[in-house]
Amino acid sequence: MQSTPKDPGRETLVRGVLDGDRLSAARLMRLVDDRTDGHEEALDALFGHTGRAHVIGLAGSPGCGKSTLADGLIETFRHRGRSVGIVAVDPSSSLTGGAILGDRVRMQRHAADDGVFIRSVATRGAVGGLSSSTQDIARIMDAMGRDVIIIETVGVGQDEVEIASVAHTVAVVLSPDTGDAVQIMKAGIIEIGDLFVVNKADRQGADRVAKELALFFQLQSIENPPAVIETVATSGTGLEALADALEDHHQHEDPGERRDRMRAEIRRRIAERVTERLEQELAVAVEASLDSIEAGRSTPYATVRTLYETFSGGQS
């Protein structure tokens, strides 16, 4: 990495982050976003200083109130004397350009509080999915000494399931107006929840959602069913109980879970590199194979066999 007076070197950045300097953290986060040469070495250097923070993931369908809940949790944790980092995952939609993320503006009222660090991160295009940058940014916040880091997912697509490989505690947020609980259960999202939040609990139908969840755990004969917390994020109701439940989950974490997350992380990062190589190095071969398929000389199955051999054999 080039070092100029205006662009401090990697070691300076790493030292700055470890000293809790916001500017250094923000700079390193930009290097991570842009994948600038040397960003990985900086993350390598920071890694040994991470693992202290409690990383919380908020999952749940769009519209369930995740942003408002994250905003409320900032306040609750600040009252408890914790420093907080927020990573808000934005869909990097080519159409919307992130212009309609107005509900996150609310959080900016914490901008003056030095104990709060807010950072947005883009998803990987329309395909969705938490980019590894999300995890890297959470790690930088961890290294700079944040006590609690809240990752707010988009709530649709891959990112909602991948959060389980990044956060220590995943809270799945439901609400009476975002489809009923049975539908959420069908979708397999329930498996990733360490605890459940029924937000907008003052609205009609909230009790039904909570009851459906309880019934579901009962029917599945789950011995220690996860906590179900009712909240009204807009008024702050239930946020203390939610913060208690989040902290309680973290204190009783199974050590095996840390290893499971690390395994998932390594697999995800390798898969990302492979995808990247496919899009770059193998792009010409892929286009040639598309010509063959269109001409009726090949099939997608034969193409995949050939390209995979090229890929894994190292000989093209």
Add this chain to the structure above:
Amino acid sequence: MQSTPKDPGRETLVRGVLDGDRLSAARLMRLVDDRTDGHEEALDALFGHTGRAHVIGLAGSPGCGKSTLADGLIETFRHRGRSVGIVAVDPSSSLTGGAILGDRVRMQRHAADDGVFIRSVATRGAVGGLSSSTQDIARIMDAMGRDVIIIETVGVGQDEVEIASVAHTVAVVLSPDTGDAVQIMKAGIIEIGDLFVVNKADRQGADRVAKELALFFQLQSIENPPAVIETVATSGTGLEALADALEDHHQHEDPGERRDRMRAEIRRRIAERVTERLEQELAVAVEASLDSIEAGRSTPYATVRTLYETFSGGQS
């Protein structure tokens, strides 16, 4: 593949599928599900006979009424003299075991109609995502001569975006009770829609959803905005208009889209193979690296660099 009297050989199966034999198709689909040796050669042999069917994808949050809509479309297309295949993607949730998929039972009333072929396919575990089996099964239905193939996604996770690489026409289904349109737009799902359905159009809020969609297209200055069809799937209202819009989209398809889908398919299938290899061949190396990381001797970043080299260099 072994061939026994009760287990007809691959060529017999392929011939059977091309003759439109349901039993042969069902058998080959099972081989695909189980990834039995030889299934890929059968798909290779069928590939040249595919491409005639119109493959429709139904995306949309759980609870928007996709199953009821698919059921209604079966009837509409049957009245138009088309044979229909349905691929219903089920979450292979370890907790639910698919037991609460009761709303798809309705479709079984078509079981006696030889012009309707219904098949469920599992998602790839909790991570979600259309498995390539979904596409293979749609292709078998295509090869056996189905005119219209409808793929009903789970509506959460990766499968909702991957449908765009499988279906010719993707209908994104919204409803007044599954979050508002703005939230869906934020989530990036809107990009995959070739047309939009506002289902449960008799309920309060449906007009608002339709208006929000129209406003969104207007704000984005989209010259030829996609069709927005209001339906009440339970009563059949709007299904004729929906079928018209689906057929209209297919007739005016851009030839470049076929190539884009094929490119996405090849990338997805290679990524699947890579993931598989990571889970099998490299599992021991991954576990050893986890030990090193836990002992503070390595970082996930260094591990990924090493494992990726092993992977792509072919030398371990």
